[in-house]
Amino acid sequence: MAETTSTTEPNDVALRASIDRSLRHPVMFFFTSGAVWLALAIVLGLIASAKKHFPELLDCLSFVDAGRVDAAHLSALIYGWGVQAAFGMIIWLMARLSRKECSNAGTILAVGHLWNLFVMIGVLSIMAGKGSGIAYMEFPIFIWPLLIFCYLAITIWSLVQFQVRDAGHVYVSQWYLLAGLLWFPWLAVSAFLFVFVFEGHPLMATAIASWFKGSLFFLFFLPTALASAYYLAPKVTGRPVYSYNLALFGFWALACLGPWAGMQKLVGAPIPQFLPYMGAAAMVLILIPAISVGLNILKTVYGRQEIVAESPSLRFTSSGIVLFVAYGFLSFFLHTVPAMKMTQFSYSGYGLDILGLYGVFSLCAFGAIYFIVPRITGREWLSRRFISWHFFFSLYGVASIVICAVVGGITQGQGIEDVSQPFATMASRASQYGWGVTIAWAFLLFANLFFCLHLLLMWARLGRRSSHPTLLKGHHAESPHGPEGEIDNIGSASA
Amino acid sequence: MTFKAFIFGLLASFGFPWLVAVVIPFSKMRSLEPVRYEEGSKLSGVFIPKRDGRITEGSKVYGQEGCYHCHTQLIRPSYAGNDVFRDEWAGLRKTADHADTRRETLAMDFEGEKVAHIGLSRVGPDLSNFGRRLEENLKGTDMSPEDWTYQHLYNPRGLKNYRVGSQDLAERSSCPAKRGLFKVVDSSGAGGGLLPIEIEEGKGLRPTDRARQLVSYLISLKKDTLGQPLPEVLNRNPQASTVEE
Amino acid sequence: MDHTRDNPLKRFTAFWIAILLVASFGIACLIVRPITHARVDSAVKAAADDRRAIRAQIDSAQEQKINRTSLDKALQSQAQSLLTSKPTPVKPQAASQ
Numbered sequence: 001m002a003e004t005t006s007t008t009e010p011n012d013v014a015l016r017a018s019i020d021r022s023l024r025h026p027v028m029f030f031f032t033s034g035a036v037w038l039a040l041a042i043v044l045g046l047i048a049s050a051k052k053h054f055p056e057l058l059d060c061l062s063f064v065d066a067g068r069v070d071a072a073h074l075s076a077l078i079y080g081w082g083v084q085a086a087f088g089m090i091i092w093l094m095a096r097l098s099r100k101e102c103s104n105a106g107t108i109l110a111v112g113h114l115w116n117l118f119v120m121i122g123v124l125s126i127m128a129g130k131g132s133g134i135a136y137m138e139f140p141i142f143i144w145p146l147l148i149f150c151y152l153a154i155t156i157w158s159l160v161q162f163q164v165r166d167a168g169h170v171y172v173s174q175w176y177l178l179a180g181l182l183w184f185p186w187l188a189v190s191a192f193l194f195v196f197v198f199e200g201h202p203l204m205a206t207a208i209a210s211w212f213k214g215s216l217f218f219l220f221f222l223p224t225a226l227a228s229a230y231y232l233a234p235k236v237t238g239r240p241v242y243s244y245n246l247a248l249f250g251f252w253a254l255a256c257l258g259p260w261a262g263m264q265k266l267v268g269a270p271i272p273q274f275l276p277y278m279g280a281a282a283m284v285l286i287l288i289p290a291i292s293v294g295l296n297i298l299k300t301v302y303g304r305q306e307i308v309a310e311s312p313s314l315r316f317t318s319s320g321i322v323l324f325v326a327y328g329f330l331s332f333f334l335h336t337v338p339a340m341k342m343t344q345f346s347y348s349g350y351g352l353d354i355l356g357l358y359g360v361f362s363l364c365a366f367g368a369i370y371f372i373v374p375r376i377t378g379r380e381w382l383s384r385r386f387i388s389w390h391f392f393f394s395l396y397g398v399a400s401i402v403i404c405a406v407v408g409g410i411t412q413g414q415g416i417e418d419v420s421q422p423f424a425t426m427a428s429r430a431s432q433y434g435w436g437v438t439i440a441w442a443f444l445l446f447a448n449l450f451f452c453l454h455l456l457l458m459w460a461r462l463g464r465r466s467s468h469p470t471l472l473k474g475h476h477a478e479s480p481h482g483p484e485g486e487i488d489n490i491g492s493a494s495a
Numbered sequence: 496m497t498f499k500a501f502i503f504g505l506l507a508s509f510g511f512p513w514l515v516a517v518v519i520p521f522s523k524m525r526s527l528e529p530v531r532y533e534e535g536s537k538l539s540g541v542f543i544p545k546r547d548g549r550i551t552e553g554s555k556v557y558g559q560e561g562c563y564h565c566h567t568q569l570i571r572p573s574y575a576g577n578d579v580f581r582d583e584w585a586g587l588r589k590t591a592d593h594a595d596t597r598r599e600t601l602a603m604d605f606e607g608e609k610v611a612h613i614g615l616s617r618v619g620p621d622l623s624n625f626g627r628r629l630e631e632n633l634k635g636t637d638m639s640p641e642d643w644t645y646q647h648l649y650n651p652r653g654l655k656n657y658r659v660g661s662q663d664l665a666e667r668s669s670c671p672a673k674r675g676l677f678k679v680v681d682s683s684g685a686g687g688g689l690l691p692i693e694i695e696e697g698k699g700l701r702p703t704d705r706a707r708q709l710v711s712y713l714i715s716l717k718k719d720t721l722g723q724p725l726p727e728v729l730n731r732n733p734q735a736s737t738v739e740e
Numbered sequence: 741m742d743h744t745r746d747n748p749l750k751r752f753t754a755f756w757i758a759i760l761l762v763a764s765f766g767i768a769c770l771i772v773r774p775i776t777h778a779r780v781d782s783a784v785k786a787a788a789d790d791r792r793a794i795r796a797q798i799d800s801a802q803e804q805k806i807n808r809t810s811l812d813k814a815l816q817s818q819a820q821s822l823l824t825s826k827p828t829p830v831k832p833q834a835a836s837q
Contacts, residue, residue, distance in 0.1 A: 052565070052618050055651070055671035062675020067561020100746070129675065129705070133558020134610045152762060159758035164746040170496075179505055182761055186509055189766040194521055195610075198773065201524035202611040203602060208517055209610070219509075248496070255505060259512040268571025268578075269613055270602040272520050278512075341576045345567050345617040416617055419580045423620050424667045430618075431669060502761065513765065522776035529786035541787040603783060 016375075019095050023102035024376040026109040026154075030088035031369050032459045033116055035452045037080025038362070042448055044073035046441040053434035063127045071138040072126045077357060078216070079119045079139075079147070085365040086224040087112070087154055090177055092372050093227055094158040097174050098165035104157045111153040118146045134205065136213035137195060144192045148185060155181050172247045173227040179255065180223035187215055203271050207263050214262020214279065217356050218254060218286070222324075225364035226293055229317050232371055233300045236314045237307055242299035250292030257282045257289065264335060267344050283335040290328025297321045310471040312387045316367030319395060323359035330355065330406065342413025347433065351405025358444070359398045366390070366451070373455070374470075379463025381470035386454045388472060393447030400440035408433025527602055532726045542726050543603060546715045550607035553712020556705045557612055560673060567614030567621045568716070570599045572731060583628045584621045586719030596627075596719040601729060604718045619670055626717040644710045645690050645702060648673045653692070676706035 044064075050057050051066040058064050095102050102108070122139035125131055131138040139147070159181055162174060191212035195205045234241050241247060263271075264279035301308055301318055308314045330352055334343050343349065370387065374380050381387060408430050415426025457463065464470070529541045557563070570578045570585045579585045579597055586597035600623060605611040614621075629640045646654055651668040682689060682699035689699035702710070 051671045053669070055669050057671075059672040059674060062673070065560065065673055065675055066671035067564050068559075069561075070564040071561050129556075129559045131559050131561075133555050135558075135563050135612070135615060138561075152759075156755065156758050156762070159761075160751055160754040163754035163757065164750050175496075175501065178501070182505060183509065185762045186513075186765040189763075190513060190517060190769055193766070193769045194517060198521070198769075198777065199525075200521050200776075201527070201602065202605040202608045203613075204521045204524045205610040206613050208521065211517065252504065252508070255508040259509050260516060263516065265615065266569075266613055268575030268599075269569055269611075270600055270604075271524065275516055275520060278516060344576070345614060347616060349616070412617065416581070417577045419577050419582070423581075427618065427669060428667070506764070509765070510768075513768075518769075518772050518776060522772075522778075525776065526779045526781050527783075528781055529783040531786075540790050541783050543783045543787055606784070 015099060016096065019099070019101050020092075020376045023091055023095055023105055023108075026102070026105050026112055027088045027092050027372065027376055028459055029109055029112050030084045030091075031373065032455055033112070034081045034084035034088065035448070035455045037076055037084065037119070039445065039448050039452050041073055041076035041081055042441055042445045044069055044076055046438060046445060048073045049434060049438040049441055053431035053438070062129075065129075068127050068129060068131070071131060072123050074136075074353075075126060075138055076119070076123050080116075080123070082221055082357060082361060083151075084112075084115070085362070085369070086180075086221065087115075088372070089224055089228050089365060089368045090155060090158055090181065092376070093173055093231055093368075094161050094177050097171050097177075097231070098161045100161040100165060102157065102161075108154050108157065111150050115147065115150040115154070118143055118150065122147075132196070134195060134209050137191065137209045141196050144188070144196065148188050148192070151185065151188070172230045172241060172244075172251070175251050176223040176227035176230065179251070180220050180227070183219035183223070183258075184216070187212055187219060203266075203269060207266055207269075207271055207275060210265045211262035211279075214264070215259050217353075217361075218258030218261055221357065221361040222254065222258075225320060225324075225361045228364050228368040229293075229297050229321055232313050232317050232367060233297050236311050236371075237301050237304045239300055239304070242296050246292050246296045250289045250296060253289040253292060254286075257285050261286070264340070265344070265349065267340055280335040280337070280340060283331045287328035287332045290325050294321055294325035294328075306473075310473045312381070312391070312470070312472055313367045313371035315391060315472065316363050316370060319391075320360050320363035320367060323355060323363060323398070327352070327355050327360055330402070334406070342417055343409050344413075345416075346409030346412040347405040347430070347437070348409025348413070351402045351409060354398065354405070355402045358394075359402065363394065363398075366394070369455070373458050374463065377458055377461060377463055378465075379458060379461060380466045380468070381454065382457055382463055383454065384470055384472055386450045387470065390447050390451045390454070391472075393443050393450075397440045397444035397447060400443065401437050404433045404436030404440065408436070524602070530603075530726050530729055533728070536726070538724065542729065543606070544601070544718065544723055546607065546717070548711040548715030549708045550712060550715060551609070552708040553710075553715070554608040554610070554612065556709040557712060558610060559705075560676075560709070562622075563612040563614045565614075565616060565618035565670075567617055568600070568611070568623045568718075569613045570621065570623050570718070572599050578621065581621075583631070584624060586624055587627065587631060587721065593721060596721040598718070598720050598725060599731060600718060622713070622716055623718045624716060626714045627719055627721065629714065630717075640714045641710055642691055644713055645677075645700075645706065646692055648706065648710070649677055649690075649692055649700065676703055676709065677701065678703060 047058065047064050048066070048070040051069065055066070091102065091108065122131075122143045125140045125143075126138050130140060132141055137144070158177070162178055191208055194200065194208045195212075230241060230247070260278050260282035262279055263275045264283055265276070267276040267280065269276065298318065298321060301314065308318050333339060334348055334352060370381065411433065412426060412430040415421050415429065416423070418426075529543075531541055532538045573579060579599055582588075585599065586595070587593065588597070589595040604623075626640065629643060633640060633643060643654070647668070647670065650672055651670040677690075678701045679694065679698050680689070680701050682697055689701055692700050694700055
């Protein structure tokens, strides 16, 4: 992915600046409202986790009843934070990579507000006990077509931009963006029709809703995160992507495996027996694209550790990619047949989900946000400390959640499989791990309150007026991001 | 890689699992062949597990309250887990009154529900045979299954001195209360219909419609072979009764 | 910038190609719907068919045993006699208790 033209040509700089200006409002809106939803989702996650080991918590408020709050937490995390962060990343990345200004910023911004409205109605409905009652698709039935319509109105322009791009190289990131943009509606419309509209067997409704949720991570969130990583790693380090062929292989491995994932939650259910096991096989084999992409990105930044340490964007992104490899290994071990006997109905699945949504996707999204926001607002981040705290508490929090949930889940599973052990004994032992998960959510809340505050300050245009980026280590005579006045690519400044 | 090749690859790599994992299984499951009792068995005709109660509405309330986050409704075959062997999850063990009634979950068990609440995790016990367990454990007491369930939903830890076997069930329940399913009314002038659950002085508890639907659904959860023996072709558990005894 | 790739016509066609691609699986779902929704053999319907079969058996067995013509004749003659006879008052019986 070599840059074929010099990136310091005045035309290029002007083009990049005009692209950034054209989509400033919608992208900032998505990032900011996403961050607020993230904080809310974490609060809901905290309550949901606490109720599992401390059931008396808030039992006077039926709005946050157990069960409802679990569904509200995941829905807010996925549709409030995840999809909106993805929108911001997709719109900016596709515009930059296709070198096209955004000419529909007004539409996107307006529909973005609608997206927020519908997600809010959905989450409030769930908390009021008026959701659909279907695991993983808990929004009321009328919300889904509205969300799909909003999705189209927001992202169709990026698909158009790709098709009218300047002739030349198509970047790896663009494959992932294009694929993710198409996969989401393919999944959502199919799932909506088969679960809510077409009449079928109740077990298939459950299976297809599980398929939707499982595949959504691999076919929308992960491609967006990887598109960002494939953009930032070469950009910030100034080196080309390590291997084109490995990138091709990793992409198609994900494309072939991803759509099978999801039904492993129904092992042993009276549905065609191959379905849950194909899901489990896909989860086991996801290690292959994980290692390919991990190798590719980490080899690209290898040898430039000082830049990884200094640049917030690269630090978050590299951590996200390392956690993707960890995700691959964890998924491998959790979905072998003997393991599934124990972990199918335990906290472990939740731990893996959070590793994916927070550890992989959200960390890469934070990396993208720390890169993109200064460019579209024309201001630099205010506080190195906020960024550091955000990073360390996030990493610590997500690692704790995953470890407590997975180990707790295995304890739970072992206890249930051992029929001589009374259920209550196993439940009380497993609930101790629940405390670990709840405390970890508190750390994540802390991390994200700082992130939210920092982002809101940038949104209010209170960032530093400087073209020297905010870096995480001490002061530098020369910035690794380029000489004064050019805050984009370090290639020109690389020693 | 040209754009056309890319799009074709994407359509194929998504389309194949879409067809094989979603469309075809959906179609097949929609038209499951009815299972009949064999020639020569005491029962004849089609095997349909009969359930008694407000299944469709109750199932919807169960889903809306999110009970599936902590409870499952799936007794897995032994190659997938030990559920069949856990006390009273899959049915009742053999006693003087009846044969072993344990069985794994069948596709017909979810008849009447829009979605099968298989469940996501087992923070609480499996509920496939909740109604059966309740019925057995409340034999000889003066509490009805409905009253126990209302009490459990309102205040899971409020069942004092309620023992089953050697376990004091109530104190150890980690089920969070679902107070939103109930209305607190003044007990004077309430006109009856109050639940036998003690709250404060002068106040009584009335279940909402959703509570009634949910309780009816929960009590109907009896997915074993008591009174409904399996046809031989569905019987994978050698212990379960296939004939009326 | 390559101007031949980006003009209003190209954008227009790109928009509709994008819509078509996005909607492809939605359309596919609607196309397969008649196939997936073809046959439903529900157990409940099969049980109902069983009951109807038994009912039909009973009805035909009863039909066979009944001699419709002689039954009709008997009913007719009884109906005739009722029609032609005059109603006579019944003497009230002396009160016994």
